[in-house]
Amino acid sequence: MRLVKTLPLLLGLGAALGSASAWSLPTDRDQPIHIQSDDAQLDDKKGVATYKGNVIITQGSMKITGNTVTITRNAQGEVDVFTSVGNLAYYEQKPSVDKPIVQAYAITIQYYAAQDRIVLIDKAKVINDGNTSEGEKIVYDTVKQIVSAGRANGNKVTTPRPRIDMVIQPKKKTDQQKAQ
DSSP, X not given: OOHHHHHHXXXXXXXXXXXXXXXXXXXXXXXXXXXXXXXXXXXXXXTEEEEEEEEEEEETTEEEEEEEEEEEEOTTSOEEEEEEEEEEEEEEEOSSTTSOOEEEEEEEEEEETTTTEEEEEEEEEEEETTEEEEEEEEEEETTTTEEEEEOOTTSOOSSOOOSOEEEOOOOOOOHHHHHO
């Protein structure tokens, strides 16, 4: 593995993953990226890196796991798309010091760096502060903090789910609010 040529890819991956600021601690983007896998294949000309076998990526509070993780770069050498595939692929990150970790599961998790968007496909589930969203496909805009959930049109889905299932927890009332 040629470390000198893969360094720009790893640095670009850090910038891309660190930009998911709505789901991340502010200090996450400044942390080193750690990638563990059983196998790594890098094609610098095509701008593609593929990691296989119990892949674990961490950066600060962020953790992504999958059976296979593929990272593609654009013509400028910046990370374009980060794809984790598994049974189930997993994503977690702490949004702020006082908030619990956000967790996401799916057969396929795609992170589009330039668009600050995470797409969960097939058996998609997001758990955020006790609230859950489940469906065939969940798209999360990390900047606008908007979630869209629905059918995974055009994708092969192992477990069809024609409807979305969400659970929204009631807000906790303070003692003063309870007394009123």
